[in-house]
Amino acid sequence: MKQNNAEMKDGNIVEVEDLYVRFSRDEGILKPINGFSFNIPAGSSIGVVGESGCGKTMTAYSLLRILPRGGQITHGSMRLRRKNGEVVDLAQLDADGEKMRHIRGGDVAMIFQEPMTAFSPVHTLYDQIAEVLEIHSDLSDQDIRKRVVELFDLVGIPDPESRVDAYAFEFSGGMRQRAMIAMALASEPALLIADEPTTALDVTVQAQVLRLIKKMQRKFNIALMLITHDLGVIAHMVDYVYVMYMGEVVEAAPVAELFKNPLHPYTRDLLNSVPKMTGPKQELAHIKGSVPSSAALPPGCMFHPRCTRRVGEVCWTGEPALVEMNKNHYVRCFIHSPETSGMSRHAEETEYDA
C-alpha cells in the first residue's frame, strides 16, 4: 500500500477531502458518508452538527479507521499531521497495521457518548487508562501509575490516588465521563474527537463536562472535533461549524456567523428546534420527517424531501454545489446559488481497497 506524504496547508492538523464511506449489508449498500470534506487548524475546535444517522460518528470512526465490519472508505483522503510532524493519509494506511495502531489512541483520541458502557465493567479504570500509556509511551509501571493519578487530578476527580482503582460502575455519570476524558488525554493526542460527550449525562453535569473539555483543549493546545446534534452545545465550544446532512456538508461557517446568519434550510430548522429559555411560550419546532436510510440517497439535493423552502424542480434534479457566500461561510443550497456540483456524487466514487 502506498504511503503518500501528501502536502498539507501549514496551519492544519487534519484535512479531510471528499470522503466516501460504504457498507455492504444484506439489505444493500449503505452510503453514510458522501463526499464529506473538512479541515481542522492546529489548536482550534470544530463542531460537526446533524441529526442521528447523518454520518457524524462514522466520520469519527473513519478517522480512527475503526469502521464496523463491512465498512469501507471508497474514496477520498484524510491527511493528519502527527505529533512528530509526519503527514500521513489515514485513508491509505492499513487499518490493522502498526502505524495506524500508533496513531489510534496516540495521535488521535476519542471521547465516547456513553461512559458507562464505553468502559469495561470488569476492569478497573486504572487498568483501562494505564493501557493507553503502556501502548503509546515508554513509561515505567511506577511512572504510569503517577501519570494516571495526575490525570485524574487534572480532570477534577477527588481523591485520585484511591479512585483510580475503582470500577466504572462505582462512579457517577459525570465522574465516569471525567475518567473518559482523562483516558483520552493520557497520550497527549494531537486531535481529540468528542462524540456526543454529554448526551448521556444529567443536564446538571453537562455544562461542567463541556467546560472541562474546553479547558483541557486550551491547556494542551489540542485540536478538537466535537460531534453533536445539539446546537446549544456548540455555541461556546467551537470556532467553526460543519452542518452535516446525509454524509455531506450542507453549510459551514464560523460559529458566530452561523448563529447570526444561518443560510441552509436544514441549519435553520436545527436552530429552531433548540428550546428557547426566553421570549413567549411557543410550540417547539421540529423538522418534518426523519433522516432517510442511507441505502437509498434521495436524488438532487438530499434534503429536498424534508425541505420547506424548495425553489423548484432543480431541487430534485440537480445536485447543489457548496458555494462560499460570505467570508468562510459556505452553503449548499439552490436558494443561494444556482451552481450545481460538476460531477454527480454517485459517479465520483472510484473503488479501491480500503
Add this chain to the structure above:
Amino acid sequence: MFNYIARRILLMIPTLVAISMLIFFLIQLPPGDAITSRLAQLQAEGSEISEEAIAALRARFYLDDPVHVQYLRWVGGFFRGDLGYSVVHEQPVSTLVGDRLGYTMLIAVGSVLFTWVIAFPLGFYSAIRQYSTSDYVFTIFAFLGMATPNFLLALVLMYLGHTYFGISVGGLISPEFMGQPYSFAKLVDLLKHIWIPMVVVGTAGTAGLVRILRANLLDELQKPYVITARAKGLKSLNLIFKYPVRIAINPFISTVGWMLPAIFSGDAIVGVVLNLPTIGPLLLESLMTQDMYLAGSILLIMSALTVFGTLVSDLLLAAIDPRIRYD
C-alpha cells in the same frame, strides 16, 4: 464479601438437611424394601431361607424400626464416617463407592477437560468469524452433538473402536489385564479404552458450551467498550482476549458447579452401556434393588457435592467479575 461467603455456607446446612430428608423419603416410597427384593431374587434362584434368617436380616438392618429412627441412624452415621451397609452387596457402602471412585473421577475430569479444550477454540472462532464456512460447520456439529443421546454415541463409538481399532468392547481394561498389578502396558491399555467414555460424556457438554460461548462472545463484541479499546490502539487479538472473552467466559466457570457431582457419579446410562466400573451404574442398580443405604448415600453425596460445587463456582464468578462481588 466475607459476609456473603459466611451466609452462603450457613445456608448450605438447611439445604442439605432438607435434601437428606427428601432422599430418605423417596427411597422409602416404593412398596417393600431391600430384604423383600433380595428374598424374591433368592427364591427365584431356588434357594430357601428360613423365617429366622429373614428376621435376623431385618433386625440387622433395623428395617422394623420407625422411619424417623432409621433416618436419624443413617444420617448420624455420616458424622462418624459410616455411609451405611449395602444389603445386596453385603459390603459397607464406603467400600463399594471407594472401589469405583478412582475410575469415575478419571473419566469425569477427562471429559471436562475434553469439553473445555474443544469448546473454547470452536466457540471463539465461530464468534470472531461469524457466518463463515467454519462457523456453519461448527454449528452443524454442535447441534448434532447436543441432539445425539449419549448412549447412542456410546454404541457408535464402541462399534467404531471395535471394528477399526480392535479395542475390546466395553469396560476400561482388556480382559488379559484384569486383576494384574499396574504396569506400563496396563496404563496404555487403559488409555486406549478411556477416550470413548470421555468423548461420549463430554460431547453434549462441549456442543452446548460452543453455542453458549459463541452467543456470549458475539454479544460482547458489539459492546461499546470494545470500540473504546480499539480506539486506544490495542492489537485486535489482545483486545478480544482482554475484554470480551474475559466476560464471555463466565459459563466455563459455571460448569464447575455441576462438575463436582458429575465427577463423583459419572454418567449412569453411559456407564451401563460401556460396562464401566464407575459409580453411575452402581447407583442405578441400587435403586432397582431398593438397596436403600447404598442408593441414599450415593444420592446424598451427590447432592452435597452439587451444593458445594455451586458455592465454589459462585465464589469463582465473584472473583473474576467485580459486578457480582460489589453487589
